[in-house]
Amino acid sequence: MIDVNALVAEDRVHRRLYTDPAVFEAEMERIFERTWVFVGHESEIAEPGDYKTTYIGRQPVILSRHSDGSIHVLMNRCMHRGALVCRAERGNSSVFRCMYHGWVYNSRGDLVGVPYPGGYGPDFDREALALPRAPRVASYRGFVFASLSPEGETLEEHLGKAKDYLDLILDAAPEGTVSVRSGVERYAFPANWKLQIENLLDGYHPNFTHQIAFEIAEDRRGTSGRKANTEGSGALSRSLGNGHGALDYSAINRGYRAGDAAFTRYRQSLEERLGPERAAAVLGADVQLFIFPNLFFQNARQHYRVVRPVAPDRTEVYAYPYTLDGAPEELNRRHVQGLSWWASPAAFGQPDDLEAFVRCQEGLQVTSAEWVLFARGLARQRVLPDGEVVGDVTDEVPQRGMYQAWKRWMADA
Template sequence: MPGVDTSNSEKARSFVIDDKEKGIFLLDREALVSEEVLRAEVSNIFSKCWIYVGHGSELKKNGDFQTRKVAGRPVIFVRDAKGEVRCFFNTCRHRGAMVCTERQGNLRRFNCVYHGWIYNNDGKLARVPGDEAYMDSFDTTGLGLKSPARFEQYRDFWFMCLDADVESLADYLGKATDYIDLVIDQSPSGKMEVLHGTQEYDVQANWKLMVENSVDDYHLPTTHSTWLNFMANSGVVVEPPKDKDLVLPTRGFAFDLGNGHFTTDNVNFRGRPVAAWIPLYGENAKPEMTAIREELVTRLGADRARRVADTNRNLVIFPNLVINDGSSVTIRTFYPDGPAKMHVTAWALGPVEESEEARARRLDAFLTFYGPGGFATPDDVEALELVQQGLANWSDDRWSEMSRGMGREGEQLNSDEHHLRTFWRHWNKMIAGAQS
């Protein structure tokens, strides 16, 4: 890059060149291909940050459980016999085998198939076969299933952290809680639930590219032109922007929420099951959606009701949780399986009071836009995989240019790269400690 020192000196290892006065922001593409960087991420990010585990509604009854990988760790997310939500490492204390191989279900106990050690759903060791072979001093009280160092929730969104000294979840989330509250406010009772069914797919690309893509409105008119044409042909008014230099059909903003969290905040145009009707929903949906809006106004007031129903948001909780609050509410996580591969998991979220018809509209939006076979996700996956393929040239073409919008005063547009820079600055700060 002309006029820029891109030597990336090892005396102060950094993966970004960030010069606000000159309007320069460059990302070293080694961050997207390196095994060494991935090891640093595991130790300094995924082992230090709060990582999303699951939603409390996935555990409706005592004994309900879900097994999944969280930050690469196999865990059991379970509601115990007394109704307490818990998280355990899915690892037998005897020889390390997984003690639960089912994806979900309802159990009083978890039975290790290797040597038969049995654990209650509160994690306590219940039985050791052939315990007479052990010495009298053998103490089983300390041999229950291990738990992450910290496990906390905000409004039924449960997170774990492997670092006992981390700040509280509430402090970590900070301003991001305002945007989680906008999701919860869609429910008259303040209770949302994860809907039946999970989307899972692999992407042959670095996990951080999914962070960028989840909030990058700059790519909308090029990558998702098929979807935009479909919406327009379905009677949805997609008005062009008034700003000559803005290439998007909506005007929205991007906000830094601290701790690496950020969000887009858009004027809605594509309909929302909560209370924003579009022709795709059909005339029969109008009365119910009118009633939903009236309930929102009565309960929240006109301004808050408009905020809930007439704007949509893509919220990123650092490092790897995205809550898409748009045409449906989608919870999405992703974790690296190597520098050039990630595993993505997504769930739909909706109010517990929702009617069958409203739920059907929500699920249709979840599948047709965000689903791995929908309008958006296949386009995004192809784009991200093309990026990763292009990065094979990283050592000869080292820097990604990410300065769009740096000179803009005041609120930052969602078509700029302000929010992407927010992520990379925080990521770089955390990785620098591992590299130094």
């Protein structure tokens, strides 16, 4: 029995959120198996027969495009004796053939082949043995989400205010869409998944955790993220409702968008499509956006990350660079490179964060101190008329919002 009211208060959460296997189990059931979970981008499965494998919480799924162009999220579990029917990360095939006894399913999950079928009686019901599907699948501007619950709020309701920020990020593409065609950076760490979520929205830590990386950046380029992540810099932390949040550096210029010839061409194409005012807002947007529970964008380094909880003390993260459809190739290349400088497994930034997560996971084994504090900026945060909460970039505003959503999902069993 998990008493969520005893585990989450407005300004703190209990150490058991990170260490207790029962809490992890409940998170998988009550959050990941009910809410909308990001599963992939349509451009990853552009052609009929394209597929990729991924997870909804602990459960393996296949995102596939059928011959008629429709998109399906199939549970990756053979209906015979339970083996994964597809182990490849991605590929193209009109069928999935289980390696164990050779049952064959098509890209919509129908069971289309059984070896030696005479061994089954006349009432063998192939139709009932299709791969189970996620009951709800929906896309927003090419981003595909699935829910294992047949009912609940729509994807657009779930995205809520995060949609405005997602639009701001995706409108940077002159054609209005992005493509995910530049591979994936992967890393894993032996600590709880929520440490990564908290960190993606944490403007308090960079000047300490990333001190050396900032020094190297200043040496090489003359600038770093140091100023932006200093209290009072003008950058903001935001809680957007439904657990979503953002760090918003738009009000200060971090200088990610250089004004060379390629940029001028690019700006013109955006102005043509969006008009000068919206184009200026889009070009000025410098946002780190988290969409609860597993998707994070950093538009300055043109990528998104998908967080996969594996166990209470084990997490995998997949970082996908994306390119802006219609933008000059050199501009896309420059921004995608920012990801490998900062967030690849051997980069200058992210590995320092991983060290912090591992230290937290170990420190949280201490039982005589029970609470993890998220009180920073509580007294000075502002609540806007639409419910959005805004604070200094160094304040723990998004984390508080995330844990209130966590608590709602976990309490509502």
